[in-house]
Structure formats: structure tokens, C-alpha cells
Amino acid sequence: MSFADDHLVPLVDEGLGNSSYLLDLGDGRALAVDASRDLRTLRSAAAGRGLRVAFAADTHLHADFLSGARQLAHDEGAAVLAPAAGRRAFDHTGLADGDDTDLGGLALRALATPGHTDDHLAYLLLDGTHALGVFTGGSLIVGAAARTDLLGADRAAELARAQYRSLHRLARLPDATPVWPTHGAGSFCSAPPGTERTTTVGAQKRTNPLLAAPDEESFVRKLLDGLGSHPAYFARLAEANRRGPGLLPDGAPALPARSPAHVRALLAGGAYAVDVRPAAQFAAGHIPGAVSIPLRPAFATWLGWLLPEAAPLVFVAEPGRPPDDAFWQAYKIGYERLAGILEGGMPAWLADGGRQAATPLLPADRAGGRPYLDVRQRSEFTAGHVPGAVHIELGSLPGREDRAPSGALVACARGERAMTAASLLERAGHTGLAVLAGGPADYAAAHGRPLVTGEEGEAAA
Template identity: 75%
Template sequence: MSFADDHLVPLVDEGLGNSAYLVDLGDGRALAVDASRDLRALRAAADRRGLTVAYAADTHLHADFLSGAVQLAHDDGATVLASAAGHRAFEHTALADGDETDLGGLTLRALATPGHTDEHLSFLLTDGPRELGVFTGGSLIVGSAARTDLLGADRAEELARAQYRSLRRLAELPDATAVWPTHGAGSFCSAPPGAERTTTIAAQKQANALLAAPDEDTFVRELLGSLGSYPAYFDRLSEINRRGPAVLGSAPVLPALTSDQVRELLGQGAQILDVRPIADFAAGHIPGAISIPLRDQFATWLGWLLPENTPLVIVTAPGQDLAELTWQALKIGYERLAGHLAGGMAAWNAGGGTQESVELVAADRLADRPVLDVRQRAEHTAAHIPGAAHIELGDLTARSNDAPQGAVVACGHGERAMTAASLLQRAGHSDLAVLDGGPADWAKATSRPLQEGA
């Protein structure tokens, strides 16, 4: 049995496409690496093994989630391990390249691997002279390397060149060394699709196209050419992580609100956030509500589309998990959750509230209506409904005037399309519809080919 099989617990956040890690140190203590503020899965894993978290290591100042290291220090007395170059404003052990931390038998060695961020560290876990694995954060990831434009487009090339050197440094580790990245498939920090979230140095030498780049210029061109858009909230979280997220005193509770209280909050500038399934939203919703269905990707689209400083009133369907909703919001710094509408839309309607609707259109019923595709650029380019206009969902608020009137909005399955329709409806568009399904469903229903290219 390998060390990872017996001592390492990967904790995958499917929505953000990231992995945290819990390492059983063998004496009732544990090391947590790149833990998010939502510590539920980590706590459950530690409890199953009877572990207390003694160390919390962060590979870099995360942009896509708030770190749980400060909370672990407060709750468990964990020692926070992080780069000295990050200038964090809370108590931590500041590490430079080559610094080692004795974990009580195992050793954690800091390796400076800038590129994704200036202060990025990888952490090499060793047992005496043997390299067990390396926590690579946003440096070497499965099949790629993490994006280098989060500190601004003007620094993207400079940091890509640093990333080139960092990956080559990591590639010098023994082939058998396990690679444990933070960013994986689904991450907007630029991980390619695929099921594997961990790898080895040998596997990456064979399969990672960036490691195979013949020179630095080629590496930089390929990495920068692969970068798509990323959520707007990425631009603010790294600074909050540098200062240290606020410690949470207890499990958060989402208050229940009456229809009258919701109206009062709306009058004070609150935003309605409707997290119900798309069919429920289509049938009827509060005017001005934004649809972001509660699913794994909820936090990404919340952080991309709504301001964090506006009070949010939540509309849910019966049985939806309020704790899941709240934790997804908190892990990306959304703390102004005013509450949820008690009784949902039934209570709103019973209280005389008005509502709007959006038509759901079957894939074989588009006829000659204009189609607006709101998927990411790479998705649209790969295959789309012929003639579809394209505006990424993240750009739609700023470009709502560019959207065709009376459009059928499409994405991969319908969730992003309904979010887009709600944004357009709020901006004054009418006669909107949402494709129930995606381009593949249209192609199957009509026996017509999809179009490739921009």
C-alpha cells in the first residue's frame, strides 16, 4: 500500500474544480493543505480518523476561494505554513525556498515555484531521504499549468516565464514522486478537462504538453493561448486571503423571511437570488430575480455575476439544502445573506406578489428564432447551433444590449441559459426563452450537424 493510499485524503470541491488534502501524520495529528473556508468535508475526514489538524499549509494566496487556514488556527491551534513573500497579515510561519518543517517524522520542504502567483510555494513531503509527493498548488497540474494572468494581463507573460522555470524545477524530482495539485478539472484557474486529479512526475513528463514544450517561448505562447475568461470575484479574494478571512464563530444559519420583510428589503436595495431548478424559475419568479440554480457550480456563478456587498434574499424550492447554499456563498466571501423567503413562491403569491415567467423551449421547437449561446468561448467554438450569436454569461450584464431580442438562450444543459435569461429580463428584454437542453440535444432532435468555429 502506498503512502497516499494509507495517509492522504484528497478532498475534492467539484464545483470549483479544486482539491484540498488531509495528511494523517500517524500520531493523531494531521496536516491540511489548501483547505477552503468550507471545512465540512475536512472535518468529517479528520473525525473519521480521530485526527486534530496541527498544520495548515497554503501553497499560494488563493483567488478562487477563501482559505480555511485562519479558521483552523483558531479552532484547532493549527500552525499556518505559508510563503514569506505573501506578506500575510495574520500569525503564520513564514517560509522561504528550502525551509523545512518537521511534522514529527515526516518533513515538509518549501519549494519556490512562482508563476500562478508571485509568492507561490510547492510543498515537498519527505520521509527521510525519500520524496513521497509534492503539493503543487497552482504550479504543475494534471496535464497543464495554472493560469498566470490573475495579477493582471500586463504581468501574464512575465509570470508565464516564471511558471516555465517552476515546472522544470518540479520535473527534476524523482519520477516516482506523487504530484498533488490544488487546481483540477473544472477550475477556472486553467485546468484541462479530465478525471485525474493527482499524478506523478513521470506521468507528467510523458503526457503534459507544456512540459514537452521545446523552449520557453513556446511554453509561454501555448500557456497564454489556452487562457479563457475567469470569474470576476477572483480579482478580490487574494487580498482578503492575505489579510485573513474573518473567523466564523458557529455554523451559519439563513434566517426565514416573510413576504413583507422581503418587500422591505427590496425597497432598501436587496437583490433576489432564486436558486430553484430551472423549470421552477421558468414557471414563475419574483420580478428582477436572478436565477442561479443550487448545484456544484453555484459559488462560481454567484461570484461572477452578483456584487458581494449587496444583501441577498434567497428563494428556494422545498427540500433544498440551506446549509449547502450558505457555505458555498461563504467560501467565496459572500456574507450579506439577508435570509430566505419562508414558504417560497407559494407564500409570495399568497401574499399578492407579482411574478414573471420564462418559456422553456424543447430542442425540436426552435423554429427560426434567434439563438444566443452563453457558454465559454472554447465550448462555443467546439460546436454550436448554426447561426447562434455568442456572448459569454460572465460578459452578459455589460453586453445585454448586444443580445438579440426574443432570443432562445442556450448553454450546455439549461442552467447557465436560465441565469442569462434572468439577467436579460432584468435589463428589459422580453419574449425570451431558454433551450431545455443544449446544442447536442438540438442536433439529436433535428438530425442536423452542429457548427464549429467562432
């Protein structure tokens, strides 16, 4: 059994595509690395092992979630370890290249690995002089390296060069060294698909295409060419993490139940109704103007990409199923103006005289005769799409609703993102829309129109 098997608990956030880590230090204490503000899973893992979190380390100023390190310091007295270059505005131990932290028998050595961000550190876990593993954050990850454009497109190439040097520094560690990245498949901070969340230095030297690049220029081109879009909220969370996320009271504040009349008043005052029910239920009937974001692992990504942080949010859920997970997903990306939940759901809304709208959800064989609007990511679109499809990524839709064709069939891979897009278009005044229940392959099979690749037919991205 390896050290990691016995002492390290990876905690995977499937929605954001990230991993945080709980390291059992062997004396009732633990180290948490890159913990999210949603600490439920981490706390459950610590409690199951009888551990108190004594150290909370962040590898960089995160852009995709609010850090839980400050909360752990408040609740458990954890010492916060973080890059000194991040200039955090709350109590912490600022680390620079080569600094060692005594964990009580083990040591954590900071390695400057800029690229994903300016302040980025990797943490080498040492038992004496023996490397037990390295927490690499957004430097060396499985099959890639994290994106370098979060500080602006004008700095992306400069930071890609720094990322090249950082990856090659880590590649000089012994081949057997376990690599424990934060970003992974599904993260908009990184691109490659796959199921592996951890790796070794040697495995990455053999298989990582960026480490296979023959020189720095080739590395930079390969990394930059692989960058797609990323959620709008990334632009503000690094600064929020630098200032320090607000502390939460013991337990999560309850979402207040709001009567239909109260919800109408909230909506009239500028609140958004966020309907977290499955897409098929939203299609059958919803509050006019509501935004459909089904409660699933990707909920936080689309909430943060599409809705303004400053607007109050009121949730619409299935009766009897309070959206606790929606609350935490909103909080972990800094959405705190949570006005409540519609008490009794849509049945109560209708019983109180509230109007409802419907959006047809059509199987592929009944979905012909309409302009086809594809809202998937560019990489998905170019890999195969319906001939003549108009392409607007879902994340690019707010503010561009006028570019969508009238009476469109809105489509993605399964229907969830498409329903979200249709709800945004309807909110902007579009009528006569329908959503495809399925994806482009289903449509192609039903209508005898083979998919095409590349960007043919693309109207907006």
C-alpha cells in the same frame, strides 16, 4: 499500499475544480493543505480518523476561494504555514525556498515555484531524504499548469516564464514522486478536462503538453493560448486571503427566514433575490427580477461571477429545503451579506399577493424561429455551435445585456446557465425570451442544421 493510500485524504471540491488534502501524521495530528473556508468535509474526514489539524499550509494566495487556514488556527490551534512572500496580515509561519518544517517524524520542504502567483510555493513531503510526494498547488498539475494572468494581462507572459522554470524544477524530482495538485479539471485556474486529480512526476514528463514544449518561448505561447475567461471575483480574493478571512463562530450562522413582506422590503432596498431552485421550477414561476442560479456544484462560480459582493442576497428555495450548501458556497468566496431565505418559498410569496414571472423552457423541436443566443464559454462555442448564433459568455453578460438580440432563445449545454442568462436579461428589461431545454446538438438535430466550428457568427465574447 502506498503512503498516500494509507495517510492522505484528497478532498475534492467538484464545483471549483480544486482539491485540498488532509494528511494523517500518524500521531493523532494532521496537516491540511489548501483548505477552503468551507471546512465541513475536511472536519468530517479528520473526525473519522480521530485527528486534530495541527498544521494548515497554503501554497499561495488563492483567488478562487477563501482559505480555511486562519479558521483552523482559531478553532484547533493549527500552525499556519504559508509563503512569506504573500505578506499575510495575520499570525503565520512565513516560508521561503528551502525552509523545512518538522511535522513530527516527517518534514515539509518549501520549494519556490512562482508562476501562477508571485508567492507560490510547492511543498515536498519528506521522510528523511525520501520524497513521499509533493503538494504542487497551481504549478505542476495534471496535464497542464495553472493560469498566469490573475495578476493582470500585462504580467501574464512574465509569470508564464516563471511557470516554465517552476515546472522544470519540479520535473527534476524522481519520476516516482506523487504529485498532489490543488487545481484540477473544472477549475477556472486551469483548463484541461479529465478525471484524474493526482499524478506522478514521471507521468507528467510523459504526457503533459507544457512539459513537452521544446523551449521556453513555445511553453509561454502554449500556456497563454489556452487561457479563457475567469470569474470576476478572482480579482479581489487574493487580497482578502492576504488580510485573512473573517472568523466564523462555532457552527454556521443560520439563514434567517424572511416573510414575503420582509423580502419585498429587502428587494426595494437593493437586495438580490437568488433563486436556487432547479431551472425548470424557476421557468414555471419566479419573483420578477430574481436571478436564477440553480444550487449545484458550480453555484459559487456563477454567484461570484455575476452578482456584486456588496449587495444583500435573499435566497429562494424549494419549501422545506433550506439552502445550507448555498450558504457555505457563498461564504467560501466572500459573500457574507446573506439577508435570509424566503419563508415558505414561492407558494408563500403567491399567497401573500406577490407577483410572479415565467420564462418558457422549450424543447428543441419547439424552439425555432428565434435568434439563438449561446452563453457557453468560448472554447465550447468554437468546438461546435448553431449557425448564425450570437455568442456572449454568461460571465460577460452583466453590463452587456443590450448586445443580446430581442426575443432570443437563450442556450447553453443543458439549460442551467441559459436560465441564469435569461434571468439577468429579464432583470435588465428584456421580454419575450425563451430558454432551450438542452444544447446545440439537440437544436441541430431537431432543425436539420449541422453545427459549425470556429467563431463564425460570434457577435460578442
